[in-house]
Amino acid sequence: MLPDIKGIDPRDVVGAREEILNLIQRNLKNNIIYFDGWGGFGATAVLRSIAQALPSMKDPPPKLCFGRTIYIDCSRWESRRVMQRKIAEELRLDRKTMALFEEQDEEDDFNGVDHASRDVIRQVSVMIHHTLRETRFLMIFINGSTDEVALTEFGILEYGGMIIWTFGRRFVTMHDSWTHNIPTLAENLRHTGLFIYNRFFLIRTLSNSELNALFLQEAANIVASCPFLRDINLTMIIDCCRYAFFLRRNPRITLFGLDWAAHAPNFWICDGIIPEGDRAREISNALDSEITFEGDDSLLGEVFAKMAEHSESSYLLVEDEDYGNIDKYKKRPYRWISITSKNKVLKDNMQTILATASSVFLSFDKTSIAPRLPSSLFKHCNKLGVLILSYCAFNFASPPFLHCNTLRFLGLGNCTNQNKNTSELEGGDCITEWTLFLHSLWVLDLRYTDWGEILCEQKIGLMANLIELNIEGVRCWQYTGQLLEKRLPYLQRLRIIKPTHQEEPSMNNNNSLVDKKQLEILDLSGNSDMKILPGSLSEASKLQVLVLDGCDGIENVLLHNSLLKSFSFDGYGPASHWTSTGKIPPMSSRPECRPSVVDNKDVRVSKISLEGCTLLEDLFLRGLPNLEELDLSGCAIKVLDFGSMVMDVPRLKRLFLLGCENLRAINWGSDYVQGQLELIYIDTRPGSKRVHGCARPLSLGARQKYLRPQVHAIFVDARLARSLCAPISCAPYNGSFFNISVTSSATCMETIQPETTMSNETVGSSCHQRHYEIAARGVYCDIFTKVGNEPTPMQTFPKGPTGQLDHHIEIGDGSRSVHSEIDANPNEDNLGSLMTVYTTESLHVHDVHTCSNTMPTGYWASLRWCRVERCPNLHVVFPPGAKDYHGNLETIWASDLLMARCVWSKGSINYYANRFRSLRHLHLRCCPSLQFGLAMGTRPSFPSLETLHIIHCGNLMHIFVPADKRYKMYQHTSIEFPKLTTIHLHDLPALQQICEAAAEVLAPALETVKIRGCWSLRQLPALKGRKAGMRRPVVEIEKDVWDALKWDGVDAGHHPSLYEAPVHSRYYKRRTLRTTVLR
Template sequence: MARVLPSMKDPPPGRRFGRIIYLDCSMWESKRAMQRKLAEELKLDRKTMAMFEEQDEEDDFYGADRASRGVIRNVAAVIDQTLRGSRFMVIFINGSDDEIVLGPFGVSDYHDHVVIWTFTSRTYAEKIRHTKIRLDSWWSLSHLTSPELSALLHEEAATLACLRGIDPTMALDCLFYRSFLKESRDITYQFIVREHDPSSIWICDGFIQGDRAREISKALEIDDDRYLQAEYIINDLSENIRTPYLIVQDADELLDAYEKRPYRWIAIKLKNNITSKNKKVQEDLQTTLAGASSIILGSGCSDESPHVLLPNDLFKQCNNLCMLILSRCSLSFVSPPFSQCHTLRYLGLDHCTDDGTSSQLEGEEDHITKWACLYSLLVLDLYYTEWGEILSEEKIELMANLAELNIEGVWCWQWICQLEKRLPYLQRLRIIKPPVRLAQTSPTDIISNSLIDKTELEVLDLSSNIDMENLPTSLSKASKLQELILDGCVGLEKVVLANPSLKSFSFDCSKHHVDDADKKYVKISKISLEGCTQLEKLILCGLPNLVELYLSRCPIKILDLKPW
């Protein structure tokens, strides 16, 4: 409409619009961002536009949430002056969840203007208070046929692709994969998917590829409104048409309840051990899993869920397997069922245990042949899974391409020393919440020796390592380190870091990261980040003994200093 109206034949003078202002805020950010778009449409002067930068800089410093940032009064006054005396139309695509009144933005009611706007909130009726004429377009997905649903989903994907500048097929895969992960939430703990960079899983599965893979993944990750709309469509679509994924709440149902065809992504809740005693279920399960690129198996996400025994040959037919998550499973740590999956890029083990057959299988095969799964591995997640041997020297040597290592709830420092002069492409390292244990070697010494040669390291998270007393100064030499997280490290006494690449630093010992009983152990008294010339985000919360803070030459934009 905004493009067509200016090219139409001139109407009578009384109906003519001097301006047509088009505001596309379908990707809603904040009222501040909307006002900036309005100012850009009106081509306001540089002095006025600079007010946005100045106010944003101030809000960044005080840690104001971007979504809550409102309009700037001085800018509104300039907009009001610019529009005064003209007749204009505003075409506004509202991506927020509420009616937006334009008066505070500088578009006063006394101006001679018309506003045409639209939004997709499902509760719009109760929120519209200032709009004079309303046209409702309501429809139910249940009334659409399968081809219509499919066409609608492709349209959503095309819109997402257009907004983000990506391939529509890739966008459609992303919509389906997000739905797949969400529907599998009852099968595995969701933090194994949520706690690290989600784009890693998408890249590992392979439907996002190329030099822009991580950039595209980041762009797709933030478009929650678009996913929410697509989710309703996919839920109805899955009942009427083939989706690329399969979610099963009981493996015993596989044979009769689900169509036998290839599935790209599969999540199955196991209620019984998969052994030779139920051979039919085992064979059926192997056949179903054979062509999948992503597999999630687990007995549930409750602490009461039993561990399910997996046979060593469960994945022997999985020649395309790229992403595997096992939750509350019991398997052989000497010869795991995925050891021959040479295409594996992502391996997540959550609350898994050794099945006790390790001693019987020792030395059966050549080491390199038996661990073919490690060659292509990009991401390894160990959550509350005591399998330190996977980080042994001989196995680390095989993980030459590993880019991300996440370990939670496991004492692993005796193995971390194996990282020295290995894993040259490691970009993200998370070692968090290890159990309290008296150690002969300080974690500080191990970190210093193991990370000094990690030239590609971008993110280091050592949250809740309460035994660590000092942060090694060798981290200043990590030339690509951008984010350092020390939340809950109550034993640290001082931090001295001068890393010119660091952009984000977090040391949060508030109630979100430290139990009330442990607050009295927070020791940190000195933090020096002098020389961190790119540091933009600084979070220092719950540090009652901090008396020295040095931030010279730090261009901080976001600062959070909450006491608790």
């Protein structure tokens, strides 16, 4: 349904405010109102005035009584999420609700979601709804996006209050006439009931005073929306807005690609609008991002022309048609003057107009012979701070502005030397003028102007206060760089770009940046013959931005500047223009494609290392066909995006991300990029290269060196695993290698070594295991007190498996988000799917104190060994639904699991026959809550089991149990262990049987039985089927336990005579006192 359209007639902000408030009182039908202002102009100022006026009314009419007034300024649009957060802040929602923004933003970071695409949070919308439903509210909303917003999705009740909003994307927004734009705008508003516009449409009806007043109100909005600027003089901000409008309307400001408007922050300072001081640059950059214009050029031109007629106007534009009436501009002084001409010669009467100017822009058309400037043109300019000359000719040896001692900014574009008698150079006065002139300069910008006289060592040495030097289209870095050595100590921004004259590569400029302690921006775009970066680049300790676009000859980039925030290397070539706010060139100014085949040069760079650039987060690399290694170790990058940050790098093989504490995600882009990578190293722990661990790759075996890709990753938050699934999945199963650790520990992986140290056949085998001692526990601790600290053989325990396989995962102490990632959808990329679907072969979980579950359900297709230890809150090792799908699991080793009730859970019936078919070793220690070990499948078989070693598990009643007792098929009569050779059971007082509900347990290969402290045990395995000639099994067991065992007889292979005579312990159950001993 289209909104109703209503025209109003006010000529100023206050009048428009009162009209809208009157409409609110009379309107009972429409509660969502859009206000278009004067063709888009002044709308935000009116809405801000309403927000200020309503709360200050003493006795407002009933229709204007609101329980809440919410003012939301999203004129600088970021995302729907940011808008919702502003609403929540305005409503002062509780901390728990506000914390949801941080949580969801972090989650979106790990998913690689772009900031602009982040949507509202449903739980927050519910809280906003609950907060507003009991009160009548007024919401005033400045919408900086391009589309109408459905506020119900944010929790705003469309029928519970009054909503007034407008589009406000720029400082000045204007659109054309009623007949074209108003109906079109209204048609696109699907959630709005009333569309209000002003019938006094902009310049066609408003006087220059009224128009100027609206402009001032719009400027005041900047202060209101930017807390940073609220202590700044409003007059200064208004002047900056007027100056920016002056630049926007200057017809030659971007002539022939020379975008002087990018210098706006410099102009404000050098003109004197923003006073010199510590905050000057910060204020100018902030205003530069706020003051922008949107609208048709002709419409903006009409507005500018009308505002220029106002008595407070400070700017003047003079064009060819004005030259005949130049005297009419002498009626009042002008601060900012732009003079443009095709081929007119400036006359001496122009001096009077320029005398009061603080900024002058003088430009001619591009011709074969540039017009010559009169030598006395700027004779009376004693306030001139900014001077821009384009396509002019003057004497380079004695320029007409030489005596302008107040000049701070000098910009020359396509200017040429007008030779004159060199006698002007003679005399001490000329030397003094040069000294005063150059000493006053803050910014020198030369574009396609080969002014060698000012770029000599002597002249550069006089520029003691220069903070910015830009040279475009003239000399290359090799030539200019050597002139800077030990000169310009206060230089902050240096650009030597797109040179047309190349020098010998052998020219030494290694020391060019010595003493450049203040340098923040360095742009060397287009220096294609430069082979190496200057060695003194590290001396620029405050460097924040480095741009090397089009530097085709550089082979290696090695940077260690700790304050570097932005880096760009675009093999497609230099950008068409740059910004002055300390950012790399925007995408809109970059080449759309590679240079043509004829012009295309080989971009040689093969290695880029930004290791140690701890503040770097803005990166752009593109069109680097020979790049093989990228090292971003220690950088502050959150999301590394191969679709927008690193592109067209077909030979990239090695990626280093060590010590990247802020890394949340890697967006890999096309499969082609993933397929080319051979080595990926990630470590998000702080200072990861300075701690013990696997920061750099371990030495790999001969076979593993050829696996692609090789992923070595240590990260704290398990959600980063989502980014590793893509490159791992691109490789064939037998062709990849990954070693992943989720931990914050400084000593992770210290015991893990490549599997080549141990053959496949001996992984975890008892004959190759080393033993270590543990503190004596259980019923024999009193014996150790008497005989010393050396444990008996019964206390020994095999060391956990350490043969790292090709696909290894470790989860250790300090890890985050493990539980949520394990429980996530196994069909999506996450840690759980990486452990199961993506063929993990070896797994080590240790020191995880916060999770009750560290293993996913689903199919464990390739797991061969599992080691779990010191996880006090773990309830189960393998949860219900976990399946040893292909039967590859060989070793289960678990220790110090205080809460674990089982190792492999009971669950749904499993009909496949592969379960545990490869299991060789089951080692369990210090699991006091353990009730059983493994749940068997429908056809239980352990054809490979060799070792049962279980100690200190006080509640363990059965080692193997049926998956579900409710089905008779689980009541097995016989369970075979054809390769079981060793049974070591210690301190298991509740153990009754090895296999629950089994009438017969067969172990024909049994060699050693060591049992102690198993007082409830009533049966040993039968030896039925034992080969002739085999020695009888050796038994070590307490006498009373041996005597209590039940036997089935010799025919069943289950009789004491089939075992060696048992060795009985000297110690039986310890006799404990029944009363407390007082000492």
